[in-house]
Amino acid sequence: MTTRRIHNFNAGPAALPLEVLQQAASELEDFNDTGMSIMEHSHRGESYEEVHNEAIALVKRLLDIQADYEVLLLQGGASLQFAMVPYNLLAPSQKANYMMTGSWSEKAKKEADILGQTYSGASTKDENYAYIPVFDQIETDPEDAYIHVTSNNTIYGTAWQREDFERMSEWSAPVVVDMSSDIFSRTLPIENFDLIYAGAQKNLGPSGVTLVIISKAMLEKSTSITQNVPSILRYNTHADKNSLYHTPPTFAVYMLKNTLQWIENAGGLTAMEAENRKKAQLLYNVIDESNGFYQGHAHPDSRSDMNVTFTLPSEALTDRFLQEAKDLHFIGLNGHRSVGGCRASIYNAVSYESCKALRDFMISFQINNQ
Template structure:
């Protein structure tokens, strides 16, 4: 079987070992005579899967004991309104740092629910950079400061998290969670849809500080309260059991391959393969992101003309590369090189890019 070189932005590549394990266990999980999808979420067999996923997240991300780890549904998009509903009281203002489309969407939802401000934005350059930490405006009445750690569409990523604020720091890490070690203790809440680095779509990871939970609003719908899910170990209602099973298997794979530090080394190697081609192409390939803001998850670039972009994408597709189309707001090309994308796939793309330039310059 020939596997595609999968550079999709999400849902994205999954480790082959994980897929093969799921294939083997598909109709008879743990000698139950059933698929994990058929198990009751109240059964001992499923609860072991559920709790192991949470335990692995805590281990791999080195989550301190004063945090809760939740497995929710609705993707990052449901977190956009949940966060202000829980943590933005009427006498405070939610502060958003805009670095791309997803932070814009998070702000849009927060505006419907309370007062907001924009602490900084790189929209002036079509989001080619991450604002310097010392340019981010914060105020004493900030309910929280919200950032998006990696921007899939524009190919930018926060390099560190040294923000000058006493307000709770909240991060959408949907597209780079577990791609590198992260200082969880600097954040009051981290959330991430699983479908890029952690597993298939359907489950959302939330890591939230207990101190922040103590301040949560209470007069909100039960299902939209974080404390509901804390109290019930993310089993208040039927969870996405298969997605959590796959999450657990991906986390085991990450652990076996060096944990967050191992992923960072691997991802930096993959990103360097592609950025080196861009930087040494004499302008044939032009990266969208400024060098000091480049993402190791999403490599975004354009060629000189729309015709060349189209030719590149057409030839790449014929050569077995999938998902290289750039987002319409940036155009051009995008290689999403999440944890499960192999070094070999990135080397193959590197060689294709060099060959394409030689044929078309």
């Protein structure tokens, strides 16, 4: 049976690589000639354990993670990490520093506010989060429990750039990064981060598993903070049990493993980064050359390669654009209500061909509606 694949620009859950979906379909009933699905295997059994350990090994290979970090596969999405981070890292005598660059930063800080003291060393709310803070103007303190950054802001189409990541080594406090929407889309200076967390449903696979990368030094530091924290909310609990403290989301981990294998086979993060930059530039070129017909929300030097946000001259034109796009099998282009307009989420699995097709549609729509 031939399946029609549409142009999927959903912000998340998002597009998955076709090869990964096809592999899952072929193995769904009978995984590795075991006579049952991976979803039916015990998480204590050899068949699942191989999948689990290979997923962790792929994370380490692709990101070049050294032995002084632990890789955890958890549940609850990034939203649970908003609480787990302060539960594990925020001592009563300290403050946590949150860089405010969007709604997810706000939600992360709100959870931390319940558990301890926080402040914001920078905020771009003055322009509806249209830019990333100027690095030299960010306030930090060596006594900060940690500095929290959201690396890519899906709603607003902004992202911290490589040079920002490089300069985070200048901060004296630990660095925690929510990379839910851009991890594995580009190379990273892992050594500059003390904890990374990411929900899976953008570049890692389907929703259900959450990746956490934490330095062993941070794990050690957390021991004195988590004495009154429930066991399941302690990073050390999961590190000690190889993320098998309780039943993991086995199918999500299996899909994570297959997605990471697809990334590795495609050339790893260097190849992903180059392809993502090409895809994003297709769309940004249309915006920049439209003489104002399309207006990008993000400042050019803060643009995301994962989420391209833009508005049209009127709400009526926006509605027409979205309807005609839907008729041509482009989905997921509605902008978030806090920004309006349109948003194209172009994660790893969104093909260059889909981005080119959207580029062509944007150009023709402008010609027909000026």
